Amino acid sequence: MFERVKDVNLSTIKEIELQASKYPDAVSLAQGIPDFDTPDFIKRRVERALKRGVVAKYSLSPGLPELRELIEESLEKENMFYDWEKEILVTAGSIQGITATVMAITNYGDEVIIPEPTYTSYQEVIKLAGCKPVFVPLNEKEGWSFDIEKYKKVITKKTKAIFYCNPNNPTGTIYSKKQLLELAELAEKHNLFLISDEVYKDFIYDEKKFFSLAELPELRKRVIRIFSFSKAFAMTGWRIAYLHSDEENIKEIIKVHDSLVTCAPVISQYGAMGALEIEEEKINEFKERYKKRRDMMCKRIEKLNSVFSFVKPDSSYYIFPKINPEVADVKKKKKVVDSREFAFWLLKKSQVAVVPGVAFGPNGEGHIRLSFGRKEEDISDAFNRLEKLFL
Amino acid sequence: MKFILKIFLKYYLKVITKIVLFIHKPVVVAVAGSTNKSFVKKEVKKKLEEVGFSVRANPKNFNTEIGLPLSILYLPSGYNEYKRWIPAILKAPLKIFQKKFPDFLVLSLGSSDKGDMNYLLSIIKPDISIITNITQRYKEGFSDMNNLVDEYQILAKKTRKEGVLVLNIDNYRVREVGENKKQKILYYGTNKDADIFISKIEKNKKGQKVSIKQQGRKKDYQINKFGEHHAYAFAVGLAMKELCGKD
Numbered sequence: 280m281f282e283r284v285k286d287v288n289l290s291t292i293k294e295i296e297l298q299a300s301k302y303p304d305a306v307s308l309a310q311g312i313p314d315f316d317t318p319d320f321i322k323r324r325v326e327r328a329l330k331r332g333v334v335a336k337y338s339l340s341p342g343l344p345e346l347r348e349l350i351e352e353s354l355e356k357e358n359m360f361y362d363w364e365k366e367i368l369v370t371a372g373s374i375q376g377i378t379a380t381v382m383a384i385t386n387y388g389d390e391v392i393i394p395e396p397t398y399t400s401y402q403e404v405i406k407l408a409g410c411k412p413v414f415v416p417l418n419e420k421e422g423w424s425f426d427i428e429k430y431k432k433v434i435t436k437k438t439k440a441i442f443y444c445n446p447n448n449p450t451g452t453i454y455s456k457k458q459l460l461e462l463a464e465l466a467e468k469h470n471l472f473l474i475s476d477e478v479y480k481d482f483i484y485d486e487k488k489f490f491s492l493a494e495l496p497e498l499r500k501r502v503i504r505i506f507s508f509s510k511a512f513a514m515t516g517w518r519i520a521y522l523h524s525d526e527e528n529i530k531e532i533i534k535v536h537d538s539l540v541t542c543a544p545v546i547s548q549y550g551a552m553g554a555l556e557i558e559e560e561k562i563n564e565f566k567e568r569y570k571k572r573r574d575m576m577c578k579r580i581e582k583l584n585s586v587f588s589f590v591k592p593d594s595s596y597y598i599f600p601k602i603n604p605e606v607a608d609v610k611k612k613k614k615v616v617d618s619r620e621f622a623f624w625l626l627k628k629s630q631v632a633v634v635p636g637v638a639f640g641p642n643g644e645g646h647i648r649l650s651f652g653r654k655e656e657d658i659s660d661a662f663n664r665l666e667k668l669f670l
Numbered sequence: 671m672k673f674i675l676k677i678f679l680k681y682y683l684k685v686i687t688k689i690v691l692f693i694h695k696p697v698v699v700a701v702a703g704s705t706n707k708s709f710v711k712k713e714v715k716k717k718l719e720e721v722g723f724s725v726r727a728n729p730k731n732f733n734t735e736i737g738l739p740l741s742i743l744y745l746p747s748g749y750n751e752y753k754r755w756i757p758a759i760l761k762a763p764l765k766i767f768q769k770k771f772p773d774f775l776v777l778s779l780g781s782s783d784k785g786d787m788n789y790l791l792s793i794i795k796p797d798i799s800i801i802t803n804i805t806q807r808y809k810e811g812f813s814d815m816n817n818l819v820d821e822y823q824i825l826a827k828k829t830r831k832e833g834v835l836v837l838n839i840d841n842y843r844v845r846e847v848g849e850n851k852k853q854k855i856l857y858y859g860t861n862k863d864a865d866i867f868i869s870k871i872e873k874n875k876k877g878q879k880v881s882i883k884q885q886g887r888k889k890d891y892q893i894n895k896f897g898e899h900h901a902y903a904f905a906v907g908l909a910m911k912e913l914c915g916k917d
Contacts, residue, residue, distance in 0.1 A: 319750060320749060320750070323750065331782075331810055331811070332810060333810050344705055344805075344807060345705075345807065348705060348706075348708065351897075352708055352709075355895075360877065360894065360895045360896055361896060361897075362896040362897030362898075362899075363897065363899075364897055364898075364899065365897070366896060366897075496875060496876050496877070496894075497875055499896075556730055556731050
């Protein structure tokens with residue numbers, strides 16, 4: 280019974296949130312939810328669709344043609360060229376797109392390499408597909424970058440794909456073009472797929488450059504790129520995202536997509552159309568506010584430098600500080616802090632919810648993830664509590 | 671209040687736009703159809719600019735009763751904020767006296783309900799009308815497909831008599847629009863009878879190689895984009911060059 284899901288775990292993030300909900304005054308820096316509401320422009324687009332009576336029926340399985348056409352146009356602006364009719368698939372959130380992709384490209388017993396720490400659900404999806412997640416640690420000393428030599432060591436005959444998040448959640452790292460090209464070279468050599476989850480690509484600070492392997496036409500059969508409307512447009516609850524790749528891959532992925540959801544929620548597809556028609560200044564407005572919050576959070580963590588050390592993130596809305604084992608009031612004998620124990624202890628002592636680093640992979644142990652997607656007041660309140668606890 | 675502002679804007683912008691068009695007399699190219707309007711519009715703009723014309727095209731979804739005049743006048747939208755409309759309202763009359771106006775306006779027209787096309791064509795009178803295709807998209811705004819096709823019939827009828835219709839020959843509903851029309855018609859598509867005949871589309875690593883026969887000459891083109899719709903958009907671009915006597 281339940282053989283398929285016996286090794287699949289519920290996300291630790293949700294577990295922490297559930298526990299935090301039991302404390303009436305808890306402040307959460309755990310889940311990656313933007314505190315902004317969906318912009319009015321998107322809501323009005325959806326209201327119009329509702330009034331016209333066009334949201335009640337299924338759309339075509341890959342999504343509304345008008346939405347896919349808009350997606351193709353938006354990709355063009357980012358130097359990516361994909362055919363909306365055959366190469367773009369609208370999904371019910373990125374995780375559904377990821378699930379459909381992993382299930383379509385792997386066979387039972389295959390291995391998928393994940394550079395970690397990274398988003399918690401990747402490994403669960405891989406396990407659900409009957410495959411084995413193979414972790415490759417990111418190099419914290421080099422700003423959480425790739426170490427290509429480590430990939431070479433873990434590739435086996437069973438390796439089917441390398442699955443990375445760029446910019447990375449929870450470290451906020453943007454992988455350099457050079458590193459990504461090295462990864463592509465490796466993928467070419469060993470005939471591997473590259474799954475690139477780029478949901479945070481709109482939140483890049485300090486004029487840092489972003490590059491996607493999906494920009495290279497010679498890699499289009501190898502790269503499957505995923506993007507979600509959740510973060511960029513404050514639409515986490517709408518469950519709407521898309522993926523794109525060469526038609527050879529999409530025609531296989533769509534089979535799983537169709538079996539899972541038939542199509543993405545049509546009402547949300549209209550929301551996504553509103554998002555793509557939106558003025559760019561709205562996204563920049565979000566970005567500026569996140570940057571302000573990042574800087575604010577960094578300053579507050581610096582005050583706690585006897586407890587935490589951290590790499591300033593270039594992107595996303597997370598900081599991933601390392602816990603100083605000497606100060607943390609748990610498992611004092613261990614060199615690395617048990618981040619899970621620490622997170623629950625922190626919640627109990629200060630009612631501040633954070634995500635234990637181990638949830639993002641073994642290399643995340645000894646760290647916690649803090650989200651600056653939350654309001655300034657919440658961030659301030661949480662750090663007041665932490666300072667009271669540690670200083 | 672919002673409703674009154676919308677009505678005011680609609681007619682205010684319409685009047686000014688008509689004056690501007692009367693004074694500056696640009697060549698108006700209308701692009702209509704269920705899909706591929708945007709790519710065709712971009713391709714037409716690109717081709718016209720390549721041969722030295724100045725061109726203005728409407729951005730994104732600026733193809734409705736207020737969006738269209740804003741595009742012609744090159745004014746920003748205030749969207750849903752009253753204050754943001756003030757600059758557009760103040761700047762609009764100044765456009766009448768603008769010294770350099772583009773040679774061409776390439777405008778996509780959106781029609782999702784019966785009567786939309788009629789209204790848009792009360793603002794502009796196209797010299798050239800391109801119809802990309804007609805599918806069931808937006809059918810919900812019409813009682814049946816014939817009603818939807820009527821919108822395109824109106825566009826064809828209201829295109830200047832000495833003007834040109836550029837029609838996708840592969841879509842039989844679009845072909846219907848071309849029947850019994852007084853204007854010159856240029857057909858494009860994969861049907862051998864097309865004036866701009868796409869004889870072959872071959873996908874390659876960088877995009878697609880497209881073979882096109884036009885005015886008795888066959889030529890291969892490399893398009894660095896994927897999807898047959900780009901071959902169609904490219905063919906429309908060639909049609910525009912032909913019309914301008916540049917190819």
